[in-house]
Amino acid sequence: MSLAVHLPILPIAIPALAAPVALLAMRRRRALAVGLGFGSCLAMLVTALALMARVSDGTILAYALGDWPAPFGIVLVADRLAAMMLVLTASLALIALLHAVVTRADRKGWHFHPLFQFQLMGLNGAFLTGDLFNLFVFFEVLLIASYGLMLHGQGPARLKAGVQYVVVNLVGSSVFLIALGMLYALTGTLNMADMGLRVAAVPAADQGMLRIAGLLLVSVFALKAAVAPLHLWLPRTYAVSTPAVAALFAIMTKVGVYAIIRVVPQVFGEGAGAAAWVPAPWMFPAALVSAGIGFAGVFVARSLSEQAAYAVIGSTGTLLIAVAAWTPESLGAALYYLAHSTLAGAALFLVADAAARRRGAFGDAASPGPAFAGRGIAAMLFMAAAIAATGLPPLSGFIGKLLILQSVAALPDWGWAWGVILGTTFIGVIGFARAGSAVFWKTGEGEAPAARTYRTDFAAPALALVLLAALSAGAGWASAYAGAAAAQVLDPARSAAVVLAEATP
């Protein structure tokens, strides 16, 4: 028994162990908790990279918890897509944690570090699980932690937005359970691989139920992904969250997209008979509308953090336009854009915070304020983040959007997809340019606050942009990996064979 065998459980076990220790250490020794947080995130990154190296040749690792055979016990499944999401989560977590520590946001409440680790545990678990009920459980783990993190720093604005956020997600969780109950009643299993094999055998009389279950399930994921018309909770929630937390939340909407990518081909894929691809016709228009709403929001938003929140919606919409085609090329393009848009969204939140901290009472409002120290660096970072978020060259957003445009060109609806993607890019560019020129260019009335900030708070957004630059520089390798991951996802029979064969010794 070497450690390599247990690689798939480590991304869940590391934060699960780090969180309680951080909770114990936090009371008296903050430095210890900070060190522990960074250590845990680094360990997760190393594990995720090791896992990625392990599965990059197409291996699918199935890890039976407690050695119970697959359809009865719970399995973790690590393939290319899961490994990619783990690497992305760990990188984003490092950036967000760095920003939280540098800006001392982690001191504003009591339990930042433990909650942060629990959040990561939920995220990693959701990416690794091969079982629908455990997907629900890990969703709850990450949601519970996110409620705490969202309220971190207190204040009435956060409480107001928090009540809405929690209520919306509670309803979402309940609907998730209904969908799970229906699927279990129809197929008699909760293991995704097993369910994918059994949906074909669902009798014709129950096909309607199966379709409803599929649509309910996908609508829950769409709620988490903030796809229109289920996006209304997001802008307010993200805009009032502590910026470091909002940066981490940039991946939370992608968890919804990930769940759609994972579940739809496996359970409602080719082999599902009458229910095959049942959510697909709904996803494309919803994606178009959310891309439109997101970038329109970027255009009209009154503060930089609100703009970042709308950019998250817009990028999720763009992402789903590609996903909704369900071809290997478009899914590969979508996965590349997913990694990009997560980092770009996080960079926007962090830059908005860096600017807001220097503008005193003006905060991150998109209106002219006094000249402030460090305006040049902040403006450069904002411009780079805006370029990334809208998808202009040279950063990876351009490559991602180009790949998406290229891959959807073969579709019958390609005109809509092209029109919306190009149009929203244009609107987004104008929106960011307008806000950026108001904040960083024009000098308005008012007193510049005394410089109490340090340049170190530019480190985290700069790190995010460096990663984006790396994603552009390594675009060939990254898009090849994303393409391979997409091909693997769209071939569920192979992964089902591995998962179900794993535990029979």
Place this chain on the structure above:
Amino acid sequence: MSHEFLVASAIGVLVAGGIFLALRARTFQVVLGLTLFSYAVNLFLFASGRLVLGRPPIWDQAVTEYTDPLPQALVLTAIVITFGMTAFVVILALRGFLETGSDHVDGDSVPCDTQDGLAADSEETRL
């Protein structure tokens, strides 16, 4: 009346009441609505393994027919989670009410009863 009908209509009534209350404007009603809704979901999950009368869910020497044990495990997990979440949302709603002086889900306007003095206190904390 068969007990399938009873269970199904109970779930239906709970869902209807839950949705009605969850769409109300004030947090207390919304929390009650969510509670009703989660009861309905738990009953539904329980019924997802088919309704069987008088059969044990675990191995027993004396019987040959069983009821599906898995939904019971699922319901246990779901109950624990929803119970915890309800407790959390109650505390959150209470805290929001105390800090903003409004128990509206939107958080805007409609100040509470001025007689208990909370609205007056909250004027300065609202911004």
